[in-house]
Amino acid sequence: MTFNNTLKNITTYEAGKxxxxxxxEFGIDAADIVKLASNENPKGCSPKVxxxxxxxxxxxxxYPDDSMFALKKALASRFNVQERELIIGAGSDQVIEFLIHAxxxxxxxxxxxxxxxxxxxxxxRHVGATIIRTPSYExxxxxxxxxxxxxAPEIIFICTPNNPTGDAVDAQExxxxxxxxxxxxxxxxxGAYMEYAAYKDAAKAIAPKELIERFDNVIYLxxxxxxxxxxxxxxxxxxxxxxxxxxxxKLRPPFNITTLSLEAATVALADEAFVLESxxxxxxxxxxxxxxxxxxxxxxxxxxxxxxxxxLHNEQKSSDLAFALLKKGIIVRDLSGxxxxxxxxxxxxxxxNRHFFEQxxxxx
Amino acid sequence: MTFNNTLKNITTYEAGKxxxxxxxEFGIDAADIVKLASNENPKGCSPKVxxxxxxxxxxxxxYPDDSMFALKKALASRFNVQERELIIGAGSDQVIEFLIHAxxxxxxxxxxxxxxxxxxxxxxRHVGATIIRTPSYExxxxxxxxxxxxxAPEIIFICTPNNPTGDAVDAQExxxxxxxxxxxxxxxxxGAYMEYAAYKDAAKAIAPKELIERFDNVIYLxxxxxxxxxxxxxxxxxxxxxxxxxxxxKLRPPFNITTLSLEAATVALADEAFVLESxxxxxxxxxxxxxxxxxxxxxxxxxxxxxxxxxLHNEQKSSDLAFALLKKGIIVRDLSGxxxxxxxxxxxxxxxNRHFFEQxxxxx
Numbered sequence: 001m002t003f004n005n006t007l008k009n010i011t012t013y014e015a016g017k018x019x020x021x022x023x024x025e026f027g028i029d030a031a032d033i034v035k036l037a038s039n040e041n042p043k044g045c046s047p048k049v050x051x052x053x054x055x056x057x058x059x060x061x062x063y064p065d066d067s068m069f070a071l072k073k074a075l076a077s078r079f080n081v082q083e084r085e086l087i088i089g090a091g092s093d094q095v096i097e098f099l100i101h102a103x104x105x106x107x108x109x110x111x112x113x114x115x116x117x118x119x120x121x122x123x124x125r126h127v128g129a130t131i132i133r134t135p136s137y138e139x140x141x142x143x144x145x146x147x148x149x150x151x152a153p154e155i156i157f158i159c160t161p162n163n164p165t166g167d168a169v170d171a172q173e174x175x176x177x178x179x180x181x182x183x184x185x186x187x188x189x190x191g192a193y194m195e196y197a198a199y200k201d202a203a204k205a206i207a208p209k210e211l212i213e214r215f216d217n218v219i220y221l222x223x224x225x226x227x228x229x230x231x232x233x234x235x236x237x238x239x240x241x242x243x244x245x246x247x248x249x250k251l252r253p254p255f256n257i258t259t260l261s262l263e264a265a266t267v268a269l270a271d272e273a274f275v276l277e278s279x280x281x282x283x284x285x286x287x288x289x290x291x292x293x294x295x296x297x298x299x300x301x302x303x304x305x306x307x308x309x310x311x312l313h314n315e316q317k318s319s320d321l322a323f324a325l326l327k328k329g330i331i332v333r334d335l336s337g338x339x340x341x342x343x344x345x346x347x348x349x350x351x352x353n354r355h356f357f358e359q360x361x362x363x364x
Numbered sequence: 365m366t367f368n369n370t371l372k373n374i375t376t377y378e379a380g381k382x383x384x385x386x387x388x389e390f391g392i393d394a395a396d397i398v399k400l401a402s403n404e405n406p407k408g409c410s411p412k413v414x415x416x417x418x419x420x421x422x423x424x425x426x427y428p429d430d431s432m433f434a435l436k437k438a439l440a441s442r443f444n445v446q447e448r449e450l451i452i453g454a455g456s457d458q459v460i461e462f463l464i465h466a467x468x469x470x471x472x473x474x475x476x477x478x479x480x481x482x483x484x485x486x487x488x489r490h491v492g493a494t495i496i497r498t499p500s501y502e503x504x505x506x507x508x509x510x511x512x513x514x515x516a517p518e519i520i521f522i523c524t525p526n527n528p529t530g531d532a533v534d535a536q537e538x539x540x541x542x543x544x545x546x547x548x549x550x551x552x553x554x555g556a557y558m559e560y561a562a563y564k565d566a567a568k569a570i571a572p573k574e575l576i577e578r579f580d581n582v583i584y585l586x587x588x589x590x591x592x593x594x595x596x597x598x599x600x601x602x603x604x605x606x607x608x609x610x611x612x613x614k615l616r617p618p619f620n621i622t623t624l625s626l627e628a629a630t631v632a633l634a635d636e637a638f639v640l641e642s643x644x645x646x647x648x649x650x651x652x653x654x655x656x657x658x659x660x661x662x663x664x665x666x667x668x669x670x671x672x673x674x675x676l677h678n679e680q681k682s683s684d685l686a687f688a689l690l691k692k693g694i695i696v697r698d699l700s701g702x703x704x705x706x707x708x709x710x711x712x713x714x715x716x717n718r719h720f721f722e723q724x725x726x727x728x
Contacts (some may be wrong), residue, residue, distance in 0.1 A: 001467045001546055001548055001550065001581055001607060001608060001611075003467055004465070004466060004469055007466060007611055007614050010615070011441060012613065012614065012616075013617075013618040015427065015430040015618050017425075018427070018428075020433060021431065022432070024433075038426075038427050038428055038540045040427060041425045043425075044422055044423075045424045049421075050421040050422060053417075053421050053624075054418050057418055058408055058414060059393070059408075059412040059597045060413065060414070060417070060593070060594055061404050061407075061409045061593040061594065061595055061596060062383075062399075062402075062595060062596050063382070063403045063589075063595045063596055064596055065382040065385070066382070067385065069385070069388075073394070090454060090620065091617075091619065093618070094617065097617060101490070102367045103367055103368065104368075112584065117392070119617075126615060128467070183365065185365055212635050216365070217365055217376055223425075229424070229425040230424055230425060231424075232424045232425060232426050232427055232428055232623030232624065233424050233618075233622050233623065233624070234428075234619060234622050242365060245370055248365075248372050248375065250374040250376065251374070251490060253377075253455075253457055253461060253487075253676055254376075254377040254483075255379065255598060256454070256598075258597050258598050258622055258624070259596030259597065259599070260417070260596065260622070260624055261622055261624075261696075264424060298607070302602055314464055316446060324653065339546075340431075
């Protein structure tokens with residue numbers, strides 16, 4: 001059977017290996033495996049969320065509230081925006097999928113950093129769009145502007161803080177860049193890790209309300225998968241001007257968020273203390289990574305997220321190192337597929353991190 | 365901002381109103397509302413599933429197993445197919461989305477019954493395809509074949525039992541039809557309500573294994589949303605030859621099923637007794653609908669599902685009737701948007717059904 005030509009150029013996303021897979025493949029006891037590959041919250045999620053979800057299990061037969069009344073109201077109130085300026089996706093991933101399908105096609109160009117979240121390219125390939133990348137792995141606005149002028153892309157992706165490198169742009173620099181972009185180019189500000197960046201450095205904090213008030217060609221993305229500890233529940237959101245949201249809504253499948261995920265996200269949003277603790281503990285633990293890397297003579301990209309990216313020496317291949325760690329039951333992300341000789345390691349619990357330091361030293 | 369032209373022709377799906385909305389709009393106490401609009405399992409889901417999900421709430425922070433190891437293994441075993449012949453979607457809806465995006469584009473035609481599941485058309489419009497419909501609301505294979513010869517569609521949708529009418533095709537007639545279709549046309553057999561049809565009449569039962577062994581251009585769709593009582597958890601699946609599944613996999617977003625949904629579906633599949641009870645009780649209760657309709661002189665389409673479609677007299681407009689019921693706290697589906705003067709009513713619990721009969725009589 002023949003399929004659309006666009007399928008030929010699609011690559012699939014390589015997810016962080018789940019613990020169960022390492023158990024099966026390497027015969028390691030599940031209790032001895034430490035997964036630091038997917039930037040999940042090592043504290044888990046709020047106990048209040050767990051209790052709320054338990055109370056809802058009798059409702060699993062009922063389709064979700066497709067208007068997402070409670071969650072939209074909570075998000076609108078949190079960000080001081082209107083509900084019609086919000087769209088909720090199965091992870092912010094799905095909002096990326098919507099916006100690419102809404103705005104791009106096989107004649108389109110999509111601009112992004114040399115090294116950034118893999119799904120931008122994957123979804124852009126779904127519609128046959130051409131990928132343009134800036135030269136540097138950091139987000140350098142001079143490079144973005146030059147590429148914008150040279151290629152006139154339909155969509156520009158700014159991932160701040162950036163995944164998988166951890167660096168973040170200054171809000172004021174971003175605003176100055178946005179002022180130079182024409183109103184028919186959609187600019188995506190992916191703030192999946194923004195809770196971490198905003199805590200560490202106020203200059204990196206992007207406020208969605210200010211963003212969409214100043215620019216009606218911009219969409220801000222957020223997620224419950226990181227600081228809120230709900231990676232398994234698939235809830236993210238987009239905040240943009242009403243006209244952008246209206247277009248994306250046309251591509252939203254009904255019931256795209258499960259009944260339990262809606263409840264989990266709504267309750268999670270109300271437990272700010274849990275998020276603050278998660279972020280504080282993350283940066284406390286991150287210091288140990290920095291100290292450890294300095295001792296090993298390994299360079300760390302300054303991180304505004306819940307992970308650190310260790311740039312290895314030339315003689316040490318990141319793919320070999322990641323595999324050696326895997327055999328010891330430590331799952332990290334090898335970044336060789338992104339063109340970096342580096343590994344990305346989630347900042348875990350104190351115990352997980354100690355275990356990582358020990359095993360890393362052992363396999364070096 | 366301009367968007368892709370295809371967006372202009374997209375209509376959105378009108379979901380059955382959730383109970384919370386009726387509470388807010390009509391000020392009716394939630395306890396007095398009976399929702400018979402979305403063909404949810406009135407028994408809820410298996411208590412075993414509820415217990416299993418409760419045990420998993422501490423895992424909500426962890427991304428789902430993207431290989432879906434346990435659920436795939438269970439489905440492969442249930443249907444006696446290979447895991448590479450399976451794809452799992454966020455509802456069978458998402459598998460429909462994948463296959464339309466894989467096979468159709470703005471030059472394509474997509475063939476379906478005059479009255480059938482609304483999402484076929486909605487997803488086909490996402491890619492700008494042309495919709496071809498047979499004249500009858502029943503699935504008549506002579507009409508399907510004539511339309512196939514006249515239009516050479518890329519995709520044919522056979523919904524059996526059909527939603528929202530409840531009728532089902534004979535398996536042998538379907539096979540004879542499929543033998544006449546060329547191998548580059550993708551035929552979708554949507555069996556969302558198959559557990560009900562197979563119980564009521566073995567001649568309507570489609571076995572996915574036989575189907576895909578005989579036809580490598582056919583995909584069978586199933587769901588956990590109906591007989592398995594997991595409408596809120598968004599899990600469905602497609603079964604097809606490896607080459608079709610491989611193409612669809614290219615369009616599957618990572619982590620498309622939540623951690624709790626994977627667990628719920630896997631446990632639900634093992635509790636066959638719950639499904640059997642649900643289906644038996646449904647048909648016991650359906651007799652009361654048939655008796656009631658006969659008394660009222662209203663015609664019922666013989667149903668192989670967990671809902672009944674009541675065809676109203678000309679002087680009674682289905683939209684008026686549905687609204688009158690809504691004000692009484694009874695949510696049903698008005699089918700005037702499908703070109704039928706009919707309402708679709710989920711077969712509920714004995715108590716819900718009695719309440720429906722009373723209120724229906726009151727508003728007639």
